[in-house]
Amino acid sequence: MFIWCLSWLSIFALSDFIASDISLYWSFGSACAIAGCGALARRYRHDRVALFLEACTVPAIAAALSAATIIMLASVSGRFVDVQLIRIDAMLGFDWRVIFDFYLAHPWIVPISETAYSSFQPQFLLLPVALCLWRPEMLWPYITAYIFALLATAAIFPFAAAEGPYVYYGIPQGIVPNIGEEWPWQWHFGEWITQLQKGETQDISKVWGGLVQFPSFHSAAAVLFIWASKSIRFLRWPGLLINVAIILSTFISGAHYLSDVLAGCAIGLLSIWAATSVPILRWPTRSSFPNLSPQSA
Template identity: 35%
Template sequence: MAWTTGTSTSELDDGAAAAQMPVERGHSGTWRLFRRPAHLLYAICGVELVGSVGLALSMGFRTAGRAPLLPHVYCVMLVLCGPLLRRIEKPRMAGAFETVGFLYGQSFALAALLYPMTAIAGPFADAELSSADRALGFDWLALANMIRDRPLLLSFLWIAYLSFNWQGAVIMPALFAVGRSARAWVTILGANIALLATILIYPFVPAQAAFTYNGISSAQYPNMTAQVAWLTAPAIHAIRDNGVRLITPDLLVAFVTFPSFHAAAAVLLVWAAWPVKALRWPFLLLNLCMAFSALIVGAHYLVDLIGGAFVAWISIVIARRVLKGFPSPA
């Protein structure tokens, strides 16, 4: 079954509306407690926040000073705008605010889980990841050497890499504007599943990242303004090998190499934007660039990107199956 809007079958995904029957609001079954997808996301994010923070605290992790609360406050405010806007009969605007809030808020809910996963991480798997790249015929070092002396290209890749931060805030409102709210909620749940999956897989395949593994220092790559590529290995060593449990700013890094969440996000964002004709091709191109940028700016191996894309595909499949019984997509 698919979600119904109470207005038009055009809001159902993939043209399947004609073959689907509406679900009664009083339906029984797995989702009896959740009348809307937002209710399920409230529950999931709440469990993730309590679980990840609780696990981190139980393993002795603490923050140095106060944790930055402002981003969390913004996300909560966006999500809470949903019920308020529904009270004045603005369901599409409500859904847009909620989905954007959930999209960014769930990353904060799961952030604390990275530290316990790092503490239990196994040996670095760079040799295996690099060997897998070579088996695919991909030479990361040759690519890095080719890009090294091209500052304009590096700047472009950095911009593409950072587009990860704002794309969702464009796509979610656009989906509600064209009546594709069901697809927006599948994207949000899919992103949550993909993020959780990448974090849980990470301790089995931790990596120093490609620059460090290949012995290229930041001084040898002077045109790279961002230091993201060199921060992972020291942070993992500090937590896993040296027992550091005080989270200082130098430990606020992107720990996960395999599978790449940037690659997973690229797949999810393209899938989300596809029904919006004005966004389809620009966002396809942008996300191809974003995924490619992860090879250099994020120091990922090619297999990291392949793994991330596969995680995204599985996450979309799961999210669609989970949400197809909901009575309201808004």
């Protein structure tokens, strides 16, 4: 990840891209500084301190690098593939509009879907800390899988950019209560990508909300969250229920086709396999860190 960080910073410095929101610089710089303290703690065998600092910062650094990489790749992405994604859905017997009509007919489900979808952020922040406390030997396999999923998503994205079902089907903003009320990003995938392709914007802070339609990273992350939380006894079933809800919520709250969701789940499973089975990616076992001992969970 250090090489990834240096490469991205070099490209960013040499490109026309900027970030007008100064807080992005401060947040990224602070996370890198704290991660550096973690590396120093590991150097002096303070393994528990090192793991805690890594848990708090490394996933965030990787996510920021991935988001910035995706924004840059959007400028060279191909044509929108909504037609192809809808065709795949049809082959699987799925019609996104049926789910949308269900939400319209049962508006009480919208807040549940929105809550489930937004649970991604607290899990992203807190699950690594929980692993550090109760299953320290699982932290770096989880982080490795998470980074692998980010890289796979970024690599696929420019070949499968899409506008999303709300725009493709001409569904106006506001027709579904509570969807996109505060920030209607679900309606702007295509607009932002087109602006980047035409060079109409170089400010990454204006499109930081997300551009990826296929594959669904929320679905990939939900699979990783289920896998990681399964190792902590009291999080096992809550983690399963919450993250199944995340996957189901991606259709409307995340504006995803079924093909997006299935591809995201596949990336999650592939990332777990890579982190646990590919020798070059496997993290040392607990015996390599004698100062670590998981607490009861």
